Amino acid sequence: MNQDFPLFNEDFEELRDLLQQFENLRAGRSHSFLDEDSFEQIIDYYDEHDELPNAIQAAEIAIEQFPYSSTLLLKKANLLIETKKYTDALELLEKAAILDSTDINLYILQTDIYLALNQHEKAAALLEEQIQQFDGEDRTELLLELADVYDDWEEFDRVFDCLKIALEHDPNNEEALHKICFWTEYTGRNEESIRLHSNIINEFPYNQLAWFNLGTAYQGLKLYEKAIDSYLYAVAIDEKFDYAYRNMGDAYIRLRKFQDAIEVLQKHLEIAKPEDVIYEAIGHCYEKMRKFTQARYYYRKASHLSPQDDKLYYKIAVAYMMEANWENAVKSIASALKINKSSADYYVALGQCYLELGKNKDALIQFMSALRIKPQSIGTWQEFIRGLYVSGFFDEAMVQLDEAEQKLGRKPVFQYYRAAVLIAQGRSKEGLIQLETALQLAPRQLRKMVELDPALLQHSNVVELIARYRKKK
Structure with a gap:
């Protein structure tokens, strides 16, 4: 291990030595001189190990020795925020601002305090004022911070606005690109997203996240062909872009191009961890193509990953019903009902299977169970009355028709x-x-x-x- 990680061991030894020197200082024993950087490492160590009292004490001793260090004041303020001493933290930040007003962490910590105190307006005003004073990565970071403030404030359109400005300033910022994808869908501002990402792509044609976001915006407008074209560019740039394959599969399904959907979802399975939703989507495609054996195979693979998902057993049952394999369908519905006894659809399907198997009384019991759960469902009444008709109980069918019309008109x-x-x-x-x-x-x-x-x-x-x-x- 020493040979493989010499640098790691040197760092560890150095940190252990610093902590020992600090312990000597605290205990009043002789110790080596600790510079500002050493104190920062000691404070960070205690903070990361959730030893807040030690971290605060280290910060206080450090500030006594280096009273004009804005960095140490910020570190102590951060610790005070963690212990919810917001007033004390604000006082420290005011001192730090006098020493150095160009450190964006100063404004981020102030923002954290205002958010903790539920003072969103103050937090937003502070950041909006400071954004103009910074450029480069610092401006982007403050814009992202402002987006988080608006998110916490539930001003969702303003979140989108901040991220849009951030990307106009820094088009390749991955965090902003990831976040705006979600907020485009949430706010429905797909047209703006298309314009924004088209501009980014014109300038940076190999930005795969911009292509992906362009695809999701087109998909939000149900322009599935254009969405697919955008995803194809994204995967051409990064062939392991699993989310692009996932979304492309969804777009193909919407276009009822089930074979194409299967191919891209299979690609997703090759490059990413298997997921129940992907197996389920492939199963759905095979079901739509009336390839029920394959559909069941993928629904089963999904159910192995998500054994408590009753809907998957129901889908397996439906695939059996489509082939008139009523006995196996009954078994699968029973598995679904073991997990979820409150689905009217499952009882209806079970009733349909029993009717086909000639077990009419069992079928009627299932239809009645469904009606108890969904008495306002036309479809459920329809199935119950059909069951009575098929069973030859015409008088009872008339009684139940009267009952259904009384309830539903x-x-x-x-x-x-x-x-x-x-x-x-x-x-x-x-x-x-x-x-x-x-x-x-x-x-x-x-x-x-x-x-x-x-x-x-x-x-x-x-x-x-x-x-x-x-x-x-």
């Missing part, structure tokens, strides 16, 4: 279902009257009745009524 789907039940009961004349009313209310929802029972189209009276109505329209 007269909805076209309930009108169509009422027509279907009446026709199934042999009450064709009443059923046709209901069907005509439904066709007048919402002709496009006729498909819901047909989905409920395609055999209804074998009734010549039903077909004639639909044809007559369409002709009239």
Whole structure:
């Protein structure tokens, strides 16, 4: 170890020696002379090791020996802020300002105090005044500090304004580039972001963060093709830019270019730590491409990383349902329900599976569980009444239609279902009257009745009524 890290060991030995000299000084024993820089190292050591009383004592002894050191006054003020002695800290900072008003740490510490005292206006006014006195990196740092003040003050548009000014002053500042990406999305100021980052790119065409931010701004405006072009430039400059691949994948999904999305998300997996959201997104793409085996594979990989995410088990179940693999779908929904018993969607899906398996009573129990959770959901009532219809419980279906309409009002789907039940009961004349009313209310929802029972189209009276109505329209 000594051979590998000689410099580290020399520094450690030097620091240990300084701490011993300080202990001798405190104890009144003979000691070597400690210069200002040595005291700074001793104070920093105690501060970093959360030994605040020792750090403060070291600062006080140092200031006694070097009363005109603004750096030592700032260090002590910082320690006082940590111990919430804000008034004492402000007094020290005033002394430090007389000695040296060109150290930006002076204003950053004052800002910290004003924020701790919830005096945002004072903090902002101080920084706005001082920003004009500095240039270069110091100005950028004060602008970033001002952005944080506005963030704490919840003046979010002003946060964006500060970061924009910072980048106009220092276009390659990584911290400002990272932060403005978030605040663009938060404030919705995408057009301004596009102008800002286009200007940066014109001057610095190899700034990959600017390309990335340009992409996110386009994505915020739903201009997905342009967003993808920007991300492609970002990854051409930095092929390990994982967030660019992630966002590009999302943009491809929005464009329904699922194969392209899979390719860029796979690239993300190659260069970054595996994440459940990436596996889930790939699974979603395969599901949309109707490649359900692959979809389940990636949903499972996501669930291994996030075993308490019930939605992933539900997605696996849906992928089984799409292949009419009802038994396996039931198992996956059961896994989802073990984690989350309050999702109406899970009970509905379980009911649908049981209906397909011929377990009608079990299905109805699941639909009723869903209704207890979401009594105001049209879709849930629809599934319950469908379950009663499929099971041949027509009288009960009529009772529940009345109940549904009492709770939710007269909805076209309930009108169509009422027509279907009446026709199934042999009450064709009443059923046709209901069907005509439904066709007048919402002709496009006729498909819901047909989905409920395609055999209804074998009734010549039903077909004639639909044809007559369409002709009239």
